[in-house]
Amino acid sequence: xxxxxxxxxxxxxxxxxxxxxxxxxxxxxxxxxxxxxxxxxxxxxxxxxxxxxxxxxxxxxxxxxxxxxxxxxxxxxxxxxxxxxxxxxxxxxxxxxxxxxxxxxxxxxxxxxxxxxxxxxxxxxxxxxxxxxxxxxxxxxxxxxxxxxxxxxxxxxxxxxxxxxxxxxxxxxxxxxxxxxxxxxxxxxxxxxxxxxxxxxxxxxxxxxxxxxxxxxxxxxxxxxxxxxxxxxxxxxxxxxxxxxxxxxxxxxxxxxxxxxxxxxxxxxxxxxxxxxxxxxxxxxxx
Numbered sequence: 001x002x003x004x005x006x007x008x009x010x011x012x013x014x015x016x017x018x019x020x021x022x023x024x025x026x027x028x029x030x031x032x033x034x035x036x037x038x039x040x041x042x043x044x045x046x047x048x049x050x051x052x053x054x055x056x057x058x059x060x061x062x063x064x065x066x067x068x069x070x071x072x073x074x075x076x077x078x079x080x081x082x083x084x085x086x087x088x089x090x091x092x093x094x095x096x097x098x099x100x101x102x103x104x105x106x107x108x109x110x111x112x113x114x115x116x117x118x119x120x121x122x123x124x125x126x127x128x129x130x131x132x133x134x135x136x137x138x139x140x141x142x143x144x145x146x147x148x149x150x151x152x153x154x155x156x157x158x159x160x161x162x163x164x165x166x167x168x169x170x171x172x173x174x175x176x177x178x179x180x181x182x183x184x185x186x187x188x189x190x191x192x193x194x195x196x197x198x199x200x201x202x203x204x205x206x207x208x209x210x211x212x213x214x215x216x217x218x219x220x221x222x223x224x225x226x227x228x229x230x231x232x233x234x235x236x237x238x239x240x241x242x243x244x245x246x247x248x249x250x251x252x253x254x255x256x257x258x259x260x261x262x263x264x265x266x267x268x269x270x271x272x273x274x275x276x277x278x279x280x281x282x283x284x285x286x287x
Contacts, residue, residue, distance in 0.1 A: 022265070028258040035252035047259035054256075056235035056243065063150065064219070064239040071154050072214045075161040076207065082162065083169035084195075097167075104163035112227035115156050119143055146236030149229040153237075157224050161217070165210045172206025173199070208279055212272055219268050240264050 032043035051057070086097055103111060118126035121139035130136045143149045176199060184194045222241050229237040238246065240260060247257040 025258055025261055028255060029262045031255055033255040037254060043255060047255045050256050051259045051263060060235055060238050060240055060243045067154060067239050068215060068219045071157045071218045072211060074158050075165050075214055076211060078162050079165035079169050082166045083173055086170055087173045100166060101163045103160050108160055108223040109227055111160055112156055112224045116143060116228055119152060143228055146232050149232055150237040153225050153228045157218060157221060161214055165214060168206050168210040172203045176202050215271060216268060
């Protein structure tokens with residue numbers, strides 16, 4: 001009880017910012033709301049039935065899996081390589097570390113907008129570069145169709161996610177005792193064997209944190225897809241998050257969107273639970 005006055009501000013913030021909005025979202029998902037937001041009473045599970053009956057849902061779910069798994073896997077792999085490089089001593093290492101964090105620290109909308117202009121087929125510098133080096137024959141409208149727009153958005157998502165993930169992995173690398181690496185070297189283990197048998201297992205907690213945060217951020221990501229593929233007609237470049245907002249903005253289906261957001265929340269909790277169960281990040285590692 002003595003700690004309550006000190007904890008009260010944090011508890012009020014948690015209730016106001018997390019618990020109340022989440023509870024209201026669940027409540028709204030069971031209500032029948034008109035296009036203008038008028039509450040017409042209890043709807044039961046009608047909104048959830050409507051969600052699973054939506055025509056674009058199979059495409060949207062497939063996109064969501066590809067978007068989340070693809071972005072997180074590529075991000076983690078690139079971060080492992082980059083963190084290993086940044087863990088070595090070389091001139092300018094501190095400056096390079098500061099530069100790498102910029103894409104993560106900058107506004108996601110701003111970064112996405114930069115790529116939107118860069119990929120423009122008429123004046124985009126990225127398009128011009130690809131033509132100049134011979135990768136493509138003529139400027140291409142990457143953001144004019146669903147497939148190339150979706151893949152471009154994934155590339156930007158990786159670009160934005162790599163800095164944070166790299167620093168989490170780098171922090172994990174710096175916690176590995178140097179005498180453990182020396183012992184592996186004395187035992188005759190090569191660099192590759194040392195990495196996979198000693199270093200990589202000891203990175204499990206750091207990788208778990210990086211993967212979980214990335215899964216949550218990427219799964220719920222709206223700004224990148226909204227900025228880069230929001231103008232593409234239809235739902236071929238939508239994930240469940242962007243589709244949910246289209247239900248609100250375009251169709252005014254607030255109750256259906258609330259039901260989809262609850263489904264999103266349940267899915268992400270289940271995915272994280274399965275990940276923690278399989279990976280067991282806090283399991284003791286015998287080096």
